[in-house]
Amino acid sequence: MYSLKNDYSEGAHPRILETLLKTNLEQSTGYGEDSYSNEAKIFIRNRLGDENVDIHFISGGTQTNLTAIAAFLRPYEAAIAANTGHILVHETGAIEATGHKVISVPSIDGKLKREDILKVLNEHTDEHMVKPKLVYISNSTEVGTIYYKKELEDLSKVCRENDLLLFMDGARLGSALCSKGNDLKLSDFSELTDAFYIGGTKNGAFMGEALVICNNSLKKDFRFHIKQRGAMIAKGRFLGIQFLELFRDDLFFELAENANKMADILREGIKKLGYSFLVDSPSNQLFPVFPNSVVERLQEKYSFNIQEKIGDNNTSIRLVTSWATKEEDVVKFVEDLKNI
Amino acid sequence: MYSLKNDYSEGAHPRILETLLKTNLEQSTGYGEDSYSNEAKIFIRNRLGDENVDIHFISGGTQTNLTAIAAFLRPYEAAIAANTGHILVHETGAIEATGHKVISVPSIDGKLKREDILKVLNEHTDEHMVKPKLVYISNSTEVGTIYYKKELEDLSKVCRENDLLLFMDGARLGSALCSKGNDLKLSDFSELTDAFYIGGTKNGAFMGEALVICNNSLKKDFRFHIKQRGAMIAKGRFLGIQFLELFRDDLFFELAENANKMADILREGIKKLGYSFLVDSPSNQLFPVFPNSVVERLQEKYSFNIQEKIGDNNTSIRLVTSWATKEEDVVKFVEDLKNI
Amino acid sequence: MYSLKNDYSEGAHPRILETLLKTNLEQSTGYGEDSYSNEAKIFIRNRLGDENVDIHFISGGTQTNLTAIAAFLRPYEAAIAANTGHILVHETGAIEATGHKVISVPSIDGKLKREDILKVLNEHTDEHMVKPKLVYISNSTEVGTIYYKKELEDLSKVCRENDLLLFMDGARLGSALCSKGNDLKLSDFSELTDAFYIGGTKNGAFMGEALVICNNSLKKDFRFHIKQRGAMIAKGRFLGIQFLELFRDDLFFELAENANKMADILREGIKKLGYSFLVDSPSNQLFPVFPNSVVERLQEKYSFNIQEKIGDNNTSIRLVTSWATKEEDVVKFVEDLKNI
Amino acid sequence: MYSLKNDYSEGAHPRILETLLKTNLEQSTGYGEDSYSNEAKIFIRNRLGDENVDIHFISGGTQTNLTAIAAFLRPYEAAIAANTGHILVHETGAIEATGHKVISVPSIDGKLKREDILKVLNEHTDEHMVKPKLVYISNSTEVGTIYYKKELEDLSKVCRENDLLLFMDGARLGSALCSKGNDLKLSDFSELTDAFYIGGTKNGAFMGEALVICNNSLKKDFRFHIKQRGAMIAKGRFLGIQFLELFRDDLFFELAENANKMADILREGIKKLGYSFLVDSPSNQLFPVFPNSVVERLQEKYSFNIQEKIGDNNTSIRLVTSWATKEEDVVKFVEDLKNI
Structure with a gap:
């Protein structure tokens, strides 16, 4: 997880x-x-x-x-x-x-x-x-x-x-x-x-x-x-x-840049797969909107917070990256999302 | 210091x-x-x-x-x-x-x-x-x-x-x-x-x-x-x-024992030199009473808190030992006190 | 006033x-x-x-x-x-x-x-x-x-x-x-x-x-x-x-009844003159909506609070009656309103 | 009482x-x-x-x-x-x-x-x-x-x-x-x-x-x-x-003067009977010290607060006069005290 x-x-x-x-x-x-x-x-x-x-x-x-x-x-x-x-x-x-x-x-x-x-x-x-x-x-x-x-x-x-x-x-x-x-x-x-x-x-x-x-x-x-x-x-x-x-x-800024870069990979990957976002955020917090079934599948491998239910069928979740997030992990997330 | x-x-x-x-x-x-x-x-x-x-x-x-x-x-x-x-x-x-x-x-x-x-x-x-x-x-x-x-x-x-x-x-x-x-x-x-x-x-x-x-x-x-x-x-x-x-x-207790042991060395050394204590304390805080002139001399090499003035000529100070206090340092303190 | x-x-x-x-x-x-x-x-x-x-x-x-x-x-x-x-x-x-x-x-x-x-x-x-x-x-x-x-x-x-x-x-x-x-x-x-x-x-x-x-x-x-x-x-x-x-x-209730009765006279009188209310209130507080010009005229003879501006031209005011309000005074208010 | x-x-x-x-x-x-x-x-x-x-x-x-x-x-x-x-x-x-x-x-x-x-x-x-x-x-x-x-x-x-x-x-x-x-x-x-x-x-x-x-x-x-x-x-x-x-x-001052005047009568009367006071107070609160038995007798006719026990046998009570205290009542108190 x-x-x-x-x-x-x-x-x-x-x-x-x-x-x-x-x-x-x-x-x-x-x-x-x-x-x-x-x-x-x-x-x-x-x-x-x-x-x-x-x-x-x-x-x-x-x-x-x-x-x-x-x-x-x-x-x-x-x-x-x-x-x-x-x-x-x-x-x-x-x-x-x-x-x-x-x-x-x-x-x-x-x-x-x-x-x-x-x-x-x-x-x-x-x-x-x-x-x-x-x-x-x-x-x-x-x-x-x-x-x-x-x-x-x-x-x-x-x-x-x-x-x-x-x-x-x-x-x-x-x-x-x-x-x-x-x-x-x-x-x-x-x-x-x-x-x-x-x-x-x-x-x-x-x-x-x-x-x-x-x-x-x-x-x-x-x-x-x-x-x-x-x-x-x-x-x-x-x-x-x-x-x-x-x-x-510049360590403080380098760490923040890593967080943002990892968020960029997630953001682009999720967009490319056709999903929208609850709010357009350029920083290390993302709020993509997925069908409930997709959220459930993601929860099998990833832990994240639910931000908001969108109608009966969709849910916005919160994804947060950090100084410690590795590229391989966010790339993997996008792949897993693609495969759902 | x-x-x-x-x-x-x-x-x-x-x-x-x-x-x-x-x-x-x-x-x-x-x-x-x-x-x-x-x-x-x-x-x-x-x-x-x-x-x-x-x-x-x-x-x-x-x-x-x-x-x-x-x-x-x-x-x-x-x-x-x-x-x-x-x-x-x-x-x-x-x-x-x-x-x-x-x-x-x-x-x-x-x-x-x-x-x-x-x-x-x-x-x-x-x-x-x-x-x-x-x-x-x-x-x-x-x-x-x-x-x-x-x-x-x-x-x-x-x-x-x-x-x-x-x-x-x-x-x-x-x-x-x-x-x-x-x-x-x-x-x-x-x-x-x-x-x-x-x-x-x-x-x-x-x-x-x-x-x-x-x-x-x-x-x-x-x-x-x-x-x-x-x-x-x-x-x-x-x-x-x-x-x-x-x-x-037992680390918690071992560390406390070191603090106490170092305090014991201080207490015994100070007692032996004929000084009294404001209060009789068996733990890692000691309150010896010294003539003001002794306190001033000690302050040249050691930092500690003043607890209380005792009349015009004496002062009780607070000495605290810890898990990190080393035997050589408290032995040195007693020696320095002796030499004053 | x-x-x-x-x-x-x-x-x-x-x-x-x-x-x-x-x-x-x-x-x-x-x-x-x-x-x-x-x-x-x-x-x-x-x-x-x-x-x-x-x-x-x-x-x-x-x-x-x-x-x-x-x-x-x-x-x-x-x-x-x-x-x-x-x-x-x-x-x-x-x-x-x-x-x-x-x-x-x-x-x-x-x-x-x-x-x-x-x-x-x-x-x-x-x-x-x-x-x-x-x-x-x-x-x-x-x-x-x-x-x-x-x-x-x-x-x-x-x-x-x-x-x-x-x-x-x-x-x-x-x-x-x-x-x-x-x-x-x-x-x-x-x-x-x-x-x-x-x-x-x-x-x-x-x-x-x-x-x-x-x-x-x-x-x-x-x-x-x-x-x-x-x-x-x-x-x-x-x-x-x-x-x-x-x-x-029953004094407590008699006093409240007087307040309400005086509010009833105001409410009915204001309604009859064709004015509406911000909220339908059966008690001793009324919130009629008047054109701003009417409010200004009323303010010459009466003091009351403004509740809320309604668009550019109208205002809801608050009228409150009490145990001490007299029938002649609320009757007079309705008459004055009629004459504006 | x-x-x-x-x-x-x-x-x-x-x-x-x-x-x-x-x-x-x-x-x-x-x-x-x-x-x-x-x-x-x-x-x-x-x-x-x-x-x-x-x-x-x-x-x-x-x-x-x-x-x-x-x-x-x-x-x-x-x-x-x-x-x-x-x-x-x-x-x-x-x-x-x-x-x-x-x-x-x-x-x-x-x-x-x-x-x-x-x-x-x-x-x-x-x-x-x-x-x-x-x-x-x-x-x-x-x-x-x-x-x-x-x-x-x-x-x-x-x-x-x-x-x-x-x-x-x-x-x-x-x-x-x-x-x-x-x-x-x-x-x-x-x-x-x-x-x-x-x-x-x-x-x-x-x-x-x-x-x-x-x-x-x-x-x-x-x-x-x-x-x-x-x-x-x-x-x-x-x-x-x-x-x-x-x-x-001058009503404020006249009322205070009455309180003090009544306290004066009490103070003088109590003093004259040989009792002392816990503290020497020139205002409308008095703290006479009485033997416990006297206090008990006074309590039969007067209500007042106990200020402090003085040893085993005596008690200081608090007596307070006010704008409403009448001369006859404080005179009566002194008399009652005398008769105990």
Whole structure:
């Protein structure tokens, strides 16, 4: 049984393991104040071309989202998210557990637009309603789509004009940046958002997200929030070393490129066989639509998630590739599909 | 500069790294439902001699404490802790951030006693006050002392008689169990507490605590709590594999024994030189009292925490040994102390 | 300027003031444990035909909702509400501030149906999502509609079959029970819901809602929740006396009947003039649709809320009558409308 | 059975009832934006000699405390309170339920001093601990003592020097201001604190506290907090009218003076009979110490709270007078005591 269920089925990129091994018995300062973490931050800041951002390594996406959003909002302020948004659907109400409402905006392609934001603002008029304050987006989105530069600029503008914070969940930012058609680069995010994170867990690390805080007003005392939410790792070096390896050179991007290339093979192969897709996604998540009987046959050899039933006879499934996916396996999938 | 600051200065025990490497490219189920985690739980259950406990691997101590305590209490219920308790002092109000008060009980030796509990109960009489519901203890405690069987039995009894839950923070449980004079074994805790955790971070793992839920009424839906608090790791195997190595054989105990043995060398050496201790601790944390001038000299070659000023001229410092501490280093410390 | 903006523009029914005056200098026990409150509870229990319910008087609707819902749910559990629901829209995220998500269900008529509930349950499948646990309904709803017996029985059934709690916001329960076509009586609610409240604020009291807890498992320690949320009034008699007057005889129903009768005059008058309504509501809230120019003219003499723009030329407004609305005033409104 | 248990045993001052009656059928704007509330605020601002403060009427003390403190703090920030403080002891963890720790400071006389604050600051050094941010004091305190001008100035100074907020619970502020020896006037509080409240519930109102926010940085969006915590009363006029009557002339102070005068009679009478007091309190709460047998005899005719057992044979009780206490009743108490 081969899994295309997600991008965290395997461990970490071997180079990460090597460095963990090499540095293993050195002593280092705890809680993320070690030299590896500091060095990793320098590499990332260099990539961003911005010396002023604050960077914090946190062990997972939900934890990063809840720690950051709860830190950035006052009690009556709310986040706005697409109805596909991870914080709305797949985090067990983690944001609400910190006291904040997440306002849901219907979205087919998983993205938020200027008009969505304005509509929410128009509907929230007084103190009997929450005050929308933070716009949460994911890039790539939960349905595999990506933001283009013009779209992100528009969102950033509407946020700044309306005293809203723009926060980007980058659990799959690597894949977004390496997608065909992508016209954004890492340094754009520190200009256009107030905070965002660079996902390590889904791009070759054992775990770890690099939260980048760009807006000065959000930086103060952030380590208190990390500690209070249980997100401060004693052996912080463990996260630092991983990001050090990912950003010391181009490893982070090479891994994402592999994921995308494997997705390309799947996408082209599936298209060629005449199947359609629920949504047109250029990144490492694909949502092909198959007859139910085909899905059943595929399930005999592959594990993947069901995305959605399409009428009585068809089903959209989710296929995810990663840094660890091998060409032979996706080629085999296409062949198996052909033979069904 | 050699660090005796804590038991998380080094990485993980080499055997853990080997197994991570060996299993690295295998695919596994996410979120802690992988086969490594399941196997690790079997080994731990066998040690406990209890097939019925639920076990969850969580990445750190604060996160385990806040997830468990918030899960176990209703909104108006409170925890009771010694005034040295980690949740009271060193977790940035993590428990309060989940809505619960922690009632502080003065304690010299870091332990709670039957009478402490009864006193708190007597003072909380009606709905204008929180309702004490959970007793939080640490073993070993934050000042290095350990609970003896009779003490734990007494606490357990007073809890059960008064409808209180007994929760034990075992961040340094390994060291406690291997301390001279200890008469408790791992299986006692599943009998005498409602939940406790076995600390990996401070005993040879990169990170990870094994939360053991013994009381049936606390087990339901616990994974929802883990996810909601951001504590569910995508590559859950990473925690599972570490506990698998620690409990596959006696590694967990061997590592704790090393820590204690190194502490013994320090303790004896310091005693022999005529210095006293703030508290008499049989585990891997020592609190010797030195003249300020001695402390300053030591700080030139060693890093450690200041515990407490003792009058104008003396200072108690905290020395912590670990699985990774080497005999030559503690012998050297004693020599250096002698030469001051 | 005459206000049809809401049902809390005037003070309290004069009989309430008389009794407050009469009992004013008597001493009574604090925090709702006084004899007036106890007597009021007996009258309400008699009306409900149920000796076993617990009753608590709380000063307002939002406070009752947040105190009850937070008390009834565990941290990861969520409420389900129609998208018109007061807790979703008009309580500034009060439920989320206690840590709980409110799941929104689209509804035209403000009511929830069996299928709505089942759909939500089907979508919430595992620990990565909140667990739906409580169904929140309002009767009358926020758009003036009411539940009929068959509908409430169906909802109650689907809740019990799926281990869900049914909670009813009765801020305008008086008007619902006195609406034409209503086939529910007060005693039905203690049978069909797990908890509900009887609204005083919008039916003749200065303030006050009577929360009725029917389900035994929800009763324990409820006064702790009330105190913790700041909802326990020192001079609890003030709430008790009001409910005592409302339920000592039929005053509660007489007041609601006046509100409904005044709404009937408005409804019939507006209909006769050929105007339509956004929603067909039999209770004390009406949502007529007028050309914008008519709305502007009405605003010169009357205050009311705008409900919704209907295309470019029309607007639906909300008209609310109350126990204090006089026949001459609503007759005058219809005349004024006719003359526009 | 005559009650000296508290200062909220009776209803409201008759003049309040009269005005409620007189204005009862007028229509007014909801949620505290009515003309009565506005007028009341003008009277209070005039008393304070400060046009710039924001004033909000909230129905009770716990609710005012929790709404204000939660609004003023970021998640990891904590309040400091004397160990007698109402928020620490008698509010069922209401502050913690909003996510904030309350740091307890031992205090015999219920007051905080400059050194107490500095000690807490010294102990809270980094992000592993909460950050002390708000100093909570009560005046008069929970043990009946009052702050003198020099003391309040010192506290205010240490707060401003250390970026701490000073918040004063004035549930019994009337009695404090009318105490013998008091040298503070209402206008001092808007100068020396960041926010405080003037208690109505315990000084002649049915309910209501006037929260005064002096520090500009705390004013923004405060009505959102009030609504979110369930503290926004629909018929806000009900609170406004009460404060209007209390502050239209000197009624607020006259009522407090009566309470104090009655306490004076009790205090002098008890002293004359040779009894001592647990604490020397100049306001409307007294804590005489009686032999247990005397307490038992008093309990036959009077209700009051037990404050503390003093050894095996004596007990300190709490006697509270109010605006409604009559001279004949306290004279009778002293006589009865004499006859025991």
